[in-house]
Amino acid sequence: MTLWGRRPELVDAINATGVNGDYLPGVQLPDSVRATADPAVAAREADIAVLAVSAQHARPLLEEWRPLWSPSTVFVSLMKGVELGTNRLMSQVIAETTGAGPDRVTVLSGPNLAREIVQRKPAASVVACADHNTAERVQTACHTAYFRPYTNSDIVGCELGGAVKNVIALAVGVTDGMGLGDNAKAALVTRGLAEATRLGVAMGADPLTFAGLAGMGDLVATCSSTLSRNHSFGYRLGEGLTVEEAKKATTQTAEGVASSKAVSALGERYGVELPITAAVVDIIHNGQNPTDVVDALMSRTPKPERFGDRGREAGN
Numbered sequence: 224m225t226l227w228g229r230r231p232e233l234v235d236a237i238n239a240t241g242v243n244g245d246y247l248p249g250v251q252l253p254d255s256v257r258a259t260a261d262p263a264v265a266a267r268e269a270d271i272a273v274l275a276v277s278a279q280h281a282r283p284l285l286e287e288w289r290p291l292w293s294p295s296t297v298f299v300s301l302m303k304g305v306e307l308g309t310n311r312l313m314s315q316v317i318a319e320t321t322g323a324g325p326d327r328v329t330v331l332s333g334p335n336l337a338r339e340i341v342q343r344k345p346a347a348s349v350v351a352c353a354d355h356n357t358a359e360r361v362q363t364a365c366h367t368a369y370f371r372p373y374t375n376s377d378i379v380g381c382e383l384g385g386a387v388k389n390v391i392a393l394a395v396g397v398t399d400g401m402g403l404g405d406n407a408k409a410a411l412v413t414r415g416l417a418e419a420t421r422l423g424v425a426m427g428a429d430p431l432t433f434a435g436l437a438g439m440g441d442l443v444a445t446c447s448s449t450l451s452r453n454h455s456f457g458y459r460l461g462e463g464l465t466v467e468e469a470k471k472a473t474t475q476t477a478e479g480v481a482s483s484k485a486v487s488a489l490g491e492r493y494g495v496e497l498p499i500t501a502a503v504v505d506i507i508h509n510g511q512n513p514t515d516v517v518d519a520l521m522s523r524t525p526k527p528e529r530f531g532d533r534g535r536e537a538g539n
């Protein structure tokens with residue numbers, strides 16, 4: 224297995240020590256993992272290419288790498304974000320920049336905090352692809368004694384579940400940082416799931432996907448774990464840090480920060496109300512105070528909980 228990294232000094236250190244000290248200090252990588260700074264070397268023998276850069280940086284890299292892939296390479300996206308500007312899901316970005324058809328583009332998503340997986344703690348996940356044979360191939364490739372992937376044909380639902388949960392985790396982080404309690408957290412998780420489901424259904428996803436690992440599963444893990452960068456970022460805002468201060472304090476990618484705007488734009492495009500996402504955008508991108516935003520969220524017009532109840536579709 225070949226790992227591509229953009230910094231030659233980190234690549235050399237990984238090859239010399241078997242440890243990726245900048246991202247997973249103290250974790251010994253399997254002997255089968257070799258690192259390279261040359262994307263052509265990484266792509267050359269890649270039957271399966273696993274893509275895990277931050278979502279906002281994926282397109283330029285993939286465009287640069289377009290000539291490197293074999294016509295049969297299968298792509299696996301681990302990226303849980305929506306591209307700003309185009310509002311494209313990562314599977315769409317991959318298809319556009321590699322020319323791969325739907326049978327070669329897959330998404331791996333679920334409650335998969337990296338730090339727990341490298342410790343070989345048990346985890347389950349979903350491999351989504353329009354083509355069941357490809358999904359099964361990737362499922363077989365990543366199935367281990369501690370990692371159990373399921374297949375799903377609903378790529379939009381799985382991908383959106385992963386992207387929207389990061390936005391909801393930011394919101395939960397904010398209320399946790401403000402000390403607003405577990406009732407608030409449970410309300411945000413539950414209504415956040417309703418929000419993701421509404422948007423997903425409007426985009427053609429199966430609502431049941433959101434009750435699965437890529438929906439509810441990932442939402443629960445991310446909103447309740449101190450390992451989550453999105454939750455931690457929100458927590459810092461809730462404690463009173465500015466957005467700039469929270470960005471400085473966050474060394475890794477918190478996808479929901481940029482993706483909240485793209486998810487909000489998808490809501491507008493599909494005519495779906497996304498009040499929690501709008502609240503996150505107000506705090507992170509519109510400079511609003513978390514206390515005012517929580518007050519505004521709570522004082523919205525009362526609504527039925529369920530879709531279609533009393534003849535109208537419920538918002539949050």
Ligand SMILES: NC(=O)C1=CN([C@@H]2O[C@H](COP(=O)(O)OP(=O)(O)OC[C@H]3O[C@@H](n4cnc5c(N)ncnc54)[C@H](O)[C@@H]3O)[C@@H](O)[C@H]2O)C=CC1
Pocket residue numbers: 229246275276277278280284301302303304335336337338474475476478
């Ligand atoms: N860490 C986790 O627990 C999980 C992460 N993910 C997803 O995986 C994706 C990557 O996340 P992490 O690896 O955790 O983030 P990270 O912040 O640890 O790593 C991001 C990687 O992208 C690289 N990168 C950043 N800007 C770049 C650029 N302009 N050009 C090339 N490379 C660039 C960085 O060097 C780094 O290696 C995200 O979409 C995240 O949502 C999904 C499941 C779990």
Ligand SMILES: O=C(CO)COP(=O)(O)O
Pocket residue numbers: 303333334335336337389392441444445450451452453454476477478
């Ligand atoms: O996606 C994740 C777990 O499934 C990781 O969440 P964070 O990006 O918030 O750390």
